[in-house]
Amino acid sequence: MSKQLTRSSDKLVMRAIEGNLAIIEFGVDRQVRWVNPRFAKALAYSSSELCGLPHAKLCDRKFVQSAAYEKFWNGLLAGESFQDKIERIDKSGNRVWLEATYMPIQEEQSGEVIGVLKVATDITKRQQTMDQTIQDLQKLALALNVQAETGISRCQTIQRDIETVAEKTEGNVQSLESFKKQTDAIHGMVTTIRGIASQTNLLALNAAIEAARAGEHGRGFEVVAKEVRKLSRHVDESIIDVQASTEAITEGILEMGSGMKTTMDNIVDSQLRMQQAMEDFADLLTAAGALDTQSQALGEIV
Numbered sequence: 001m002s003k004q005l006t007r008s009s010d011k012l013v014m015r016a017i018e019g020n021l022a023i024i025e026f027g028v029d030r031q032v033r034w035v036n037p038r039f040a041k042a043l044a045y046s047s048s049e050l051c052g053l054p055h056a057k058l059c060d061r062k063f064v065q066s067a068a069y070e071k072f073w074n075g076l077l078a079g080e081s082f083q084d085k086i087e088r089i090d091k092s093g094n095r096v097w098l099e100a101t102y103m104p105i106q107e108e109q110s111g112e113v114i115g116v117l118k119v120a121t122d123i124t125k126r127q128q129t130m131d132q133t134i135q136d137l138q139k140l141a142l143a144l145n146v147q148a149e150t151g152i153s154r155c156q157t158i159q160r161d162i163e164t165v166a167e168k169t170e171g172n173v174q175s176l177e178s179f180k181k182q183t184d185a186i187h188g189m190v191t192t193i194r195g196i197a198s199q200t201n202l203l204a205l206n207a208a209i210e211a212a213r214a215g216e217h218g219r220g221f222e223v224v225a226k227e228v229r230k231l232s233r234h235v236d237e238s239i240i241d242v243q244a245s246t247e248a249i250t251e252g253i254l255e256m257g258s259g260m261k262t263t264m265d266n267i268v269d270s271q272l273r274m275q276q277a278m279e280d281f282a283d284l285l286t287a288a289g290a291l292d293t294q295s296q297a298l299g300e301i302v
Contacts, residue, residue, distance in 0.1 A: 022098070022120045025105075028077060028113060030055045042098070042122040044091040058088050060095075076116050079104050085123070097127035 017023070022039035026032060032053050040047045043058065055073075056064045063069050076082060082102040090096050100120035104113045 017119070022122060024050070024118045026055055026116045026118070028115065030073060033115060039120065042120070043088065043096060049091070060087060060089060076102055076104055077113050079106060079111070079113055096122065097124045099123050
């Protein structure tokens with residue numbers, strides 16, 4: 001057997017509503033006709049202080065002086081209900097936020113509006129918390145924006161410095177290449193001179209042989225041949241020294257070139273990493289802008 005449900009009496013329902021919601025009634029003259037203690041407390045008035053006060057007294061002055069205020073009341077007096085988050089002013093001038101529903105009270109027969117009943121919930125603390133959250137988000141977005149711009153600026157400065165070093169290093173590499181070519185040319189000249197010295201020595205030897213055959217008439221010629229051979233040996237010894245020096249220079253240039261190449265590789269790698277860092281900062285800047293936009297949108301929604 002099913003249990004029959006019985007509806008609570010209107011008196012009990014109204015007691016529950018009045019005990020949990022802020023309620024106020026306005027006349028068509030826009031003045032307070034009745035208010036329950038919960039609504040009076042939300043605006044820091046007593047019930048007796050609120051009765052007779054014009055609705056405009058509870059609103060922000062700019063709103064009262066706007067066309068939206070007249071449109072709001074004209075709609076209510078035309079029988080249109082209104083529901084939204086609203087901002088009101090308490091007795092001390094502080095702002096109070098209410099989630100409110102305005103309901104026109106109409107004559108049963110004629111439908112004429114004879115008053116307006118407002119049922120509301122005080123959401124001031126929730127709104128203040130939300131406002132603070134939005135402000136914190138906007139401050140965070142601003143801080144991220146500043147950090148991102150600073151990071152990009154610093155990266156750009158470092159990038160320019162790296163490019164300057166790279167240009168100088170590239171110039172040094174080119175100079176080393178030129179030096180290497182010159183030492184290669186010296187090697188070639190040394191080989192040629194050595195060949196000439198060898199030929200000179202051979203000619204001096206042949207001249208000495210011919211001088212010996214000539215006897216007394218070839219003595220002067222023999223002296224010259226000996227000096228030529230001596231000069232040829234000196235040239236050969238000098239060539240050995242020059243060759244050793246050029247080989248040492250070449251080896252040094254090759255080592256420097258290898259070091260320069262490593263440096264260039266590191267510079268190129270640093271440039272790539274720096275470019276990536278700037279792109280990351282740019283992404284951070286975009287994220288900061290999105291965060292600011294979303295926080296503003298959140299403020300409009302709540």
